[in-house]
Amino acid sequence: MTKPRMAAVDVGNDSIKAIFGELEYELNIPNIVARDTEDRPVIGIEELDAKEPLDGIHIKVHSPALKENNLIYRVGNLAAKSNNAAELDPGSSKSEEDQTLIMLFAALALDAVKGEFPRTKNVIDANYTLGTGLPLREVKEGKDAGYRSKLIGSVHQVEFLVTPKYQGLKVNIKFNEVKVYPEGFAAFINLVMDNNSKIINKDLIDKRILIQDIGGLSTDIAVIKNRNVDDDKAQGFNLGVSExxxxxxxxxxxxxGVELDSRRDVVEIITRKNDRNHIMVKGSRTSVHDITDRILLDLAKKEYRLLRNVWSKNSQTEICYFVGGGSHVLKDYLKTLNNNLDGYNIEFFEDDKESIWMMANAYYKLITDFVRRTEKQKAEPVKS
Known part of the structure; x- marks a missing residue:
């Protein structure tokens, strides 16, 4: 059997972020799917392979883990253009949604076709050691075990249909091991550990820390004491930026009268460096500041209330780190509220990519450490 390839995958509500192998390949795909037919029309079919695969992900997915099996989907950028595009709904559980698995399998298949695994004609047999995560609320409810069991022990197949460069290829995905981490704990690991499991932030190790991870569908607040997440005090809330x-x-x-394809289009309008909070209306540059400010400030107030409530129950907290894509969107509003109100010691990641990729980076560090320790144990001589 081919040596399993490491994969660290964060199935975020806005997009899936994935890191493969020895950091040699990254993927970022909008978390959007749309049901489709086998023969999607393509203008200029003979030029299909000149296009970018990530802009034309068209797949059939077979897996015993899915509630609805053997269906055909457009994924990511291609799905965003469809009338029936689906994004995860507020209140849903990431561990129980078919869409989570479809995005996960699609990302792994896009890595597998790059040549790491053996190929027999048009079939690729891929084997992965996966590090991924779930919101704190779902882990506290014990859903991580069920999610892991869906993945382990089965073969999951992705067939590329009308996809540039990969049309006709089938990828059989197996998991050698799956580690499912609570997202709040993963964020802490990312703050204090490098890719070689070395401590990089010694001053944070023994501090009392809150980590407020604002996602699309949920907010997790991890309470870190004595280098561990305090499971009793850590909390997950059904509040995110999606609504x-x-x-x-x-x-x-x-x-x-302007139709935006997806929530990601809204995020781009809010966060881009030039022409922020502006759209084109009939060819004219138009401000939507009044809309974005009112709605996002209201959400920021709710998020700040969560921070205040958790901090009051953990009064010896020294700092709160805001992480995740939602924190990136709400950063300016939360800073303003904090300056005008309680003045907590809060910290954001000014590097946009660092904040958005924090979970994927954390899973990479954790799964790398797991593989390293496992290999070391196997290499040690057995004591008689």
Missing amino acids: SLEAIREEIRSKH
């Missing part, structure tokens, strides 16, 4: 992004998208449509 607010949908509200902005809907108000832009009703007020300006």
Whole structure:
């Protein structure tokens, strides 16, 4: 059997972030799927292979882990253009949604076709050691075990249909091992450990820390004491940025008649460096500041209330780190609120990529450490 390839995958509500092998390949795909037919129309079919695979992910997915099996999907950028595009709904559980698995399998298949695994005609047999995670709330409910069991012990197949460069290829995915980490703990590991399991932030090791991870569908607040997550005090909330992004998208449509493809389009309008909070309406540059400010400030107030409540129950906390894509969106609003109100010691990651990729990087560090320790144990002589 081929040596398993390491994969660290963060199936975020906005997008999936994945790191493979020895950091040699990264993927970032919008978390959007759309049901489709086998023969999607392509203008200029003979030029299909000149296009970028990530812009034309068209797959059939077979897996016993899926509630609805053997269906065909557009994924990512291609799905965003569909009338029936689906994004994860507020209140849903990441561990129980078919969409989570479809995105995971698609990302792994896109890595597998790059030549790491043996190929027999058009079939690739891929074997992975996977590090991934779930929101704290779902882990506390014990859903991590069920999620892991869906993946281990089965073969999951992705067939590329009308996808540039990969049309006709099938990838059989097996998992040698799956580690499912609570997202709050993973964020702490990313803060204090490098890729070689060495401590990089010694001053944080023994501090009392909160980590507020704001995602699309949920917010996790991890309470770190004595280098561990305090499971009793850590909390998960059904509050994320998705509903607010949908509200902005809907108000832009009703007020300006502009249809945005997905929540990711809204995020881009809010966060881009040039022309932030502006859209084009009939060819004219138009501000949507009034819409975005009102809706996002309201959400930031709710997130700040969560921080205040958790901090009051953990009064000896020294600092709170805001992480995740939602923190990136709400950063300016939360800073303003904090300056005008309680003045907590809070910290954001000014590097946008560092904040957005924090979970994937954390899973990479954790799964690398797991593999390293496992190999070391196997190499040690057995004591008689």
